[in-house]
Amino acid sequence: MDFSLGDRAEFFRDEVRNFLAEHLTTEVVERMHSTGTFDDKDFNVALAEAGLLAGAVPGYGDRDPIELYILFNELEKAGAPYDGLAVTMLVAGVVNAVGTDLHRDTVLPQLLSGRSSCCLGYSEPDYGSDLAAITTRAVRDGDEWIIDGQKMWTTMAHEAEWVILLTRTNPDVPKHKGLTMFLVPMDTPGIEVQPVPTMASERTNATFYDGVRVDDGCRLGEVDDGWAVMGIALAFERGVMGGTNPAVPLLRHVRSWAAKTPAPDGGTILNDPLMLERTARTAIANQVSQLLTLRAAWIAATGGLPGLEGSMAKLYATERYQQTVRWFQQMAGAEGLLSFGTDGAAADGWIDYDGRHSPVTTIYGGTTEINRNNVAERHLGLPRSR
Ligand SMILES: Cc1cc2nc3c(=O)[nH]c(=O)nc-3n(C[C@H](O)[C@H](O)[C@H](O)COP(=O)(O)OP(=O)(O)OC[C@H]3O[C@@H](n4cnc5c(N)ncnc54)[C@H](O)[C@@H]3O)c2cc1C
Known part of the structure; x- marks a missing residue:
């Protein structure tokens, strides 16, 4: 190989x-x-x-x-x-x-x-994992569609020129079959963006769609076939587009901090046996994450859709990231809770930042539980959970 x-x-x-x-x-x-x-x-x-x-x-x-x-x-x-x-x-x-x-x-x-740029308008206040159940409606009116509803966690909506918007166009068929995707200019009348701050300092938004009129030319894919479009988008989001090696910068920052931090018995804490073990384990996890992601990228490069492989890469990398930062936060003690620009902050505040950031990586783009279900059903052949 x-x-x-x-x-x-x-x-x-x-x-x-x-x-x-x-x-x-x-x-x-x-x-x-x-x-x-x-x-x-x-x-x-x-x-x-x-x-x-x-x-x-x-x-x-x-x-x-x-x-x-x-x-x-x-x-x-x-x-x-x-x-x-x-x-x-x-x-x-x-x-x-x-x-x-x-x-x-x-x-x-x-x-x-x-x-x-573009933002993703999938999730709603009541539907994130169960996206197929979303309720934002698009109703046809001649050559146009009228869209009404609310989306949640529309990250980058305050900057983006476009939103890729998942809507319900047919409420009378099974939920996966009545969805349609649109690509809507964000300056269309009727769209409102409200900020939502997060503990990781990343800004996201709630977005509101009130009688938003769009031409049928804004439709992406066939009417009522939005679920297939979602499948393409999610495969790339989980597999190829980063978010799958987040502990690499953390390890770099931790190592350079540890190399400058004196140990009680002389030398630096970089050579502390527990630090050596944890940095080595992190480096190994980073390498495994890289290889899992590479597999997803290779599948995309050879014309496939890395749906399952993207789930595996994202699941593994984000869980390890969260575990790793907890290890280093524990080793840094109180200084590991101090943020950027604060005197004494361990690793110049990166341990604190990654501690606040890592949880959300196990949520957005599909939660750990949903990805685990995906792997269980599609790879291991276990029965559907719902
Ligand atoms: C900071 C941030 C940015 C985001 N950016 C975007 C964005 O730009 N665009 C967008 O559309 N969305 C975005 N999201 C939304 C994100 O994709 C959803 O939060 C995520 O899919 C989970 O949905 P939910 O929040 O509704 O939680 P829920 O679906 O309500 O899940 C709650 C809990 O139940 C578990 N659970 C749910 N269903 C199952 C099941 N079948 N089996 C086992 N466990 C289950 C979940 O794993 C989770 O732990 C963002 C979220 C955050 C926090």
């Missing part, structure tokens, strides 16, 4: 690293954490101009999904703002797969230029 990605991929990785060395400044990282907006349009445009986003869609430049995986893997490891960009690129992939020529000609180039 050959785990190397080949010369072309390694060359691309170098290109990305060189780009980050030049463009990922301390200001970009600080702005992301102080605003809670994990997206930076200037940074995105620079990535596009360097030709690094083209792997999101086959046929745009000579890039492929493995390169897209490498891009997000490097952005994540470097601690760059990539959440908004990942959503935008996954929507670009969906638009390419099921959009109309109009979508491909008008929306895709905007998304791939880094100038326009």
